Amino acid sequence: MTRLSAITPSDRAHLGNHLGAVRHWARDGHPGDLYFVSDLHAMTVSYNPARLRATTRELLAVLVASGIAPDRLFVQSDLIRELGALTWLLECACAFGEASRMTQFKQKSDGQAMVRLSLLTYPVLMAADILLLGADEVPVGADQRQHVELARDLARRFNTTYGEVFAIPRAVMPRTAARVRDLSDPTRKMSKSAQDSTGTVFVLDDPDLVRRKIRKAKTDALGRVEHDPAGQPAVSNLLEILAACRGTDPRTEAAGFSEYGPLKEAVAEAVVEELRPIRTRALELLSDPAELDAIRKAGADRAADRAAHRLSSALRLAGVG
Numbered sequence: 001m002t003r004l005s006a007i008t009p010s011d012r013a014h015l016g017n018h019l020g021a022v023r024h025w026a027r028d029g030h031p032g033d034l035y036f037v038s039d040l041h042a043m044t045v046s047y048n049p050a051r052l053r054a055t056t057r058e059l060l061a062v063l064v065a066s067g068i069a070p071d072r073l074f075v076q077s078d079l080i081r082e083l084g085a086l087t088w089l090l091e092c093a094c095a096f097g098e099a100s101r102m103t104q105f106k107q108k109s110d111g112q113a114m115v116r117l118s119l120l121t122y123p124v125l126m127a128a129d130i131l132l133l134g135a136d137e138v139p140v141g142a143d144q145r146q147h148v149e150l151a152r153d154l155a156r157r158f159n160t161t162y163g164e165v166f167a168i169p170r171a172v173m174p175r176t177a178a179r180v181r182d183l184s185d186p187t188r189k190m191s192k193s194a195q196d197s198t199g200t201v202f203v204l205d206d207p208d209l210v211r212r213k214i215r216k217a218k219t220d221a222l223g224r225v226e227h228d229p230a231g232q233p234a235v236s237n238l239l240e241i242l243a244a245c246r247g248t249d250p251r252t253e254a255a256g257f258s259e260y261g262p263l264k265e266a267v268a269e270a271v272v273e274e275l276r277p278i279r280t281r282a283l284e285l286l287s288d289p290a291e292l293d294a295i296r297k298a299g300a301d302r303a304a305d306r307a308a309h310r311l312s313s314a315l316r317l318a319g320v321g
Helices: 015-028 039-044 049-065 076-091 096-100 103-109 117-132 145-161 207-215 233-246 250-254 260-286 289-318
Strands: 004-007 034-037 073-075 137-139 170-172
Touching: 004 015, 004 117, 004 137, 015 049, 015 233, 015 260, 034 049, 039 049, 039 076, 039 117, 049 073, 049 260, 049 289, 073 076, 073 289, 076 117, 076 145, 076 289, 096 117, 096 145, 103 117, 103 145, 117 145, 117 289, 145 170, 207 260, 233 250, 233 260, 260 289
Parallel strands: 004 034, 034 073, 137 170
Antiparallel strands: none
16 A cells, blocks of 8 residues: 655745654655655745755755655656656546636635646646555645545546546545644744744754744743643644654643743753754755765656556557557
8 A cells, every 4th residue: 555645845844844744754654655745836836946946855855864764755856757748648637627626726826916827737736646656545634635536536537538547546634743833823834935934943943043933932921831722822832842742742741831931941942852863864965965866866766667657558548658
């Protein structure tokens, strides 16, 4: 069984990515699982090419440094020819109405003066990601389940119309993990693309910068430390981060503090220590382009080999191979 997961380099990897997904990929992944940096997905909105390239490399280094086996990793654009071919086949099997009713397209295009066509068609590219590599399961949150359903529909339609090629993937709920909120505004998730990065701890931030960001984290005027996400969302966020780093429960952690200052100091040190080995290894990889390039090339070769027969069969059955 193959599970497929991705992370998009819309910006640098942050603490929420680490605690919410990447750490679990490294600890709980199975030998058949595949993980990739979805740099093509980052192109559906305005972007800087040089920054995209740099962020893609940084994310790949972070994934390796986090302990994910290199033979499970690749970069999406290294399969651009294969994905481009399959995306076209799937677009020819996809109706405009199916693509235009995707919730994310509606949300992201609402009120925009210029909407890129790729924002409309990106779910078909996501379907190609899934189907090209024969993924059986795709762990996604509620906002992405609709895209996996589209992949299922397109796989069935292609198989029925032209011949059996694709496995029918299914969306699965990812393992419950820490939901890290922005330190400055706990009403929103910590995000790579937030306008204000003061509330975002990036994996490769210098330890002193991590401490400063956490010390400046929003709390409240209640003067008590309780895990109460509804009544004290900012304090609860700090407790959840601390518990995730220590492998404990946020309510248990709350019992050890009566003031916000010591709580922030404890969170800062826990986060610094959680990220320290990853930061060290990732910076080593980024300072040694040859090693990271070798890992990337090997991943691309493995993924291309895995995709070759499936793509050639699809092209042949569709009448163009």
